[in-house]
Amino acid sequence: MASRRDLQRRIAKGVGTILMCVGLPFYLGAQTNDITYAPVQHLKANIWYFGDKAGLDFSTGHPTAITNSQMQAFEGTATISDDNGQVMFYTNGGSLPYSGGVWNRNHQLMPNGNMANAGGCGSSFQSSLVVPLPRSNGNIFYMFTTDCIENGSQGGLRYNIIDMNMDGGLGDVLVKGQQLTTRTDESLTAVQHANGIDYWIVTHKLRTDSFYVYHLNHTGIAGVVKSKIGKVTPDYAGTLKASTNGERLVYSGLNWTSLYHFDVRTGQITEHQDLGQASYSAAFSPNCQYLYVGDGIGKKVYQFDLFNFDPASTKKQIGVTSSLGIGSMELGPDGRIYVARFTTSQYLGVIMDPDYDGIQSNYVDNGVFLGGKNSKGGLPSFPNSWLGGCTSYPEENTSDHINHIMNLRVSDLQATATELRWDASAYGQFVVMSRPMGETQWNLTEVNAHSTVLDGLNPDTEYEIRVVPVTVNSFDYEMLGDHFTDVVIANALGEKVNGDNSVQIHTPGMLEFDVFPNPTQNYARLSVNVGDEMSNVTMRVIDINGRVIEERNFTSVEGIQQFDLNFSGYSNGIYNINVMSNNISSVKKLVVMK
Numbered sequence: 001m002a003s004r005r006d007l008q009r010r011i012a013k014g015v016g017t018i019l020m021c022v023g024l025p026f027y028l029g030a031q032t033n034d035i036t037y038a039p040v041q042h043l044k045a046n047i048w049y050f051g052d053k054a055g056l057d058f059s060t061g062h063p064t065a066i067t068n069s070q071m072q073a074f075e076g077t078a079t080i081s082d083d084n085g086q087v088m089f090y091t092n093g094g095s096l097p098y099s100g101g102v103w104n105r106n107h108q109l110m111p112n113g114n115m116a117n118a119g120g121c122g123s124s125f126q127s128s129l130v131v132p133l134p135r136s137n138g139n140i141f142y143m144f145t146t147d148c149i150e151n152g153s154q155g156g157l158r159y160n161i162i163d164m165n166m167d168g169g170l171g172d173v174l175v176k177g178q179q180l181t182t183r184t185d186e187s188l189t190a191v192q193h194a195n196g197i198d199y200w201i202v203t204h205k206l207r208t209d210s211f212y213v214y215h216l217n218h219t220g221i222a223g224v225v226k227s228k229i230g231k232v233t234p235d236y237a238g239t240l241k242a243s244t245n246g247e248r249l250v251y252s253g254l255n256w257t258s259l260y261h262f263d264v265r266t267g268q269i270t271e272h273q274d275l276g277q278a279s280y281s282a283a284f285s286p287n288c289q290y291l292y293v294g295d296g297i298g299k300k301v302y303q304f305d306l307f308n309f310d311p312a313s314t315k316k317q318i319g320v321t322s323s324l325g326i327g328s329m330e331l332g333p334d335g336r337i338y339v340a341r342f343t344t345s346q347y348l349g350v351i352m353d354p355d356y357d358g359i360q361s362n363y364v365d366n367g368v369f370l371g372g373k374n375s376k377g378g379l380p381s382f383p384n385s386w387l388g389g390c391t392s393y394p395e396e397n398t399s400d401h402i403n404h405i406m407n408l409r410v411s412d413l414q415a416t417a418t419e420l421r422w423d424a425s426a427y428g429q430f431v432v433m434s435r436p437m438g439e440t441q442w443n444l445t446e447v448n449a450h451s452t453v454l455d456g457l458n459p460d461t462e463y464e465i466r467v468v469p470v471t472v473n474s475f476d477y478e479m480l481g482d483h484f485t486d487v488v489i490a491n492a493l494g495e496k497v498n499g500d501n502s503v504q505i506h507t508p509g510m511l512e513f514d515v516f517p518n519p520t521q522n523y524a525r526l527s528v529n530v531g532d533e534m535s536n537v538t539m540r541v542i543d544i545n546g547r548v549i550e551e552r553n554f555t556s557v558e559g560i561q562q563f564d565l566n567f568s569g570y571s572n573g574i575y576n577i578n579v580m581s582n583n584i585s586s587v588k589k590l591v592v593m594k
Helices: 004-015
Strands: 047-050 054-057 078-081 087-091 101-104 109-114 128-132 140-146 157-163 172-181 184-192 199-205 210-217 220-228 240-242 248-252 257-262 269-274 281-284 290-295 300-305 316-320 325-331 337-342 347-351 363-369 409-411 417-421 430-436 443-447 451-455 462-469 502-506 512-516 523-529 535-542 548-557 560-566 573-581 584-592
Touching: 047 078, 047 087, 078 128, 087 128, 128 184, 128 199, 140 184, 172 210, 172 220, 184 240, 184 248, 199 240, 240 281, 248 281, 248 290, 269 409, 269 417, 281 337, 290 325, 300 325, 316 347, 316 363, 337 363, 409 502, 430 451, 443 451, 512 573, 512 584, 523 573, 548 560
Parallel strands: 109 172, 281 325
Antiparallel strands: 047 054, 078 087, 087 101, 101 109, 128 140, 140 157, 157 172, 184 199, 199 210, 210 220, 240 248, 248 257, 257 269, 281 290, 290 300, 300 316, 325 337, 337 347, 347 363, 409 417, 417 451, 430 443, 430 462, 462 502, 512 523, 523 560, 535 548, 535 573, 573 584
């Protein structure tokens, strides 16, 4: 029998469009935001296999339970159907806790379909993803897998190649377990390239702030784009999902939810925004306006409006589950969002009308009966362009830009860098001005976006920062640093624009650290940020009597790094964690509670 701790861990780990003409009348009445739709013609997401031999068939327009699956999956799966909506094969990505494999349309393992030693894991939240090789006429498929934390995530991101011409048209795994990178989170998604043919395969490196985005074209893996942005993820980071148009990416990090902009032309990820909500799964509405977030342990489903400049302020609770928690969420071919209920439920929750605001979206907890099968924690993963229909986000109304507030904001403030965001939709080109307080010379940076990361700052220093639009009648910004002391912005008509475009910040010292979880039982993790220069770090554990219980030294630490700590031999109580580096010392309390 599992211990209480194991059960808590499992719950924390697992919960933490094709537009159909029939059965979707609400699409015609829901387009109130000038969103256009581009119906997808293929039916590659028509059949779903997941959980404990559970399945759904969307052939009639809405799902019907099917029970012919031979696969057991604790979390993520992938299913691929042909252009007529008939299943081709399905997979759980790898072993643990069940047998890992690739099953053909006859529900038999492919000849080389045993995935026991291929580096994947069926207990990974997004364990697998199937994408057709571009220009291969639908015969060659790349099947990507991620490893799970139970295996130490050593398998990382891997690919397998499946040829459907083999075994009499039933398919065979020709290439297996080819590693692209080690130690990723249990997170994986695919975004259609801007050329409409290729794909971007997106994952996230374990315990870092780095996304790896691989370009898949007709030759195979053609390169990787790395974006260092956002938070350092914990072991149990969850869903990566992209909006149908590929412009937005959401990342569920268990204790937070991050929203990003994704460039479908370059694969770059920019403009991190924390929505301030714990989650383990998420899904975009078909019209791209709403993001739905599942708080796995909290058992609640929330909605955010992405048409609002500050979507975090629009949070609304739209549902709650009676099960142990919320697992994966996936947009279906019928335009509804399906919710896995962790871990023994014979029903999926359903958001019936996800294009509508608030409770009008209509969450039904016992939404779809699975014919006596259990959903567990996962649902199949699909590329973003296979489900949904919006083509772009609407442009913001700029008719009032003369008095538009820029609303300059600071986030992710670090010792040598900070992220800046501002709202000035009438303009597309800006100069970011920065200088230490008391100095007269400005540092100028030209930016062609509404956000930037301002780096090269000094630790423990006060700065003044201003953002100025570059317009037809603005001052020559090359001279701005010498002569522009009172910021008065002129728009293209020569009229003044009132705006909150100036902020003051104080950068922290070179040493930042955290210890989590807190309280802890036996194990914790030390996360240290020492800036861009390599430094030596000393950590001491001090009891309430001032005695040093333990001392550890870490050499050549650079940027943000994390280290595992063992408190299994400690008594219950409060301890001070003292971290020192570069002549800076910082102390935080840690509670050991067993």
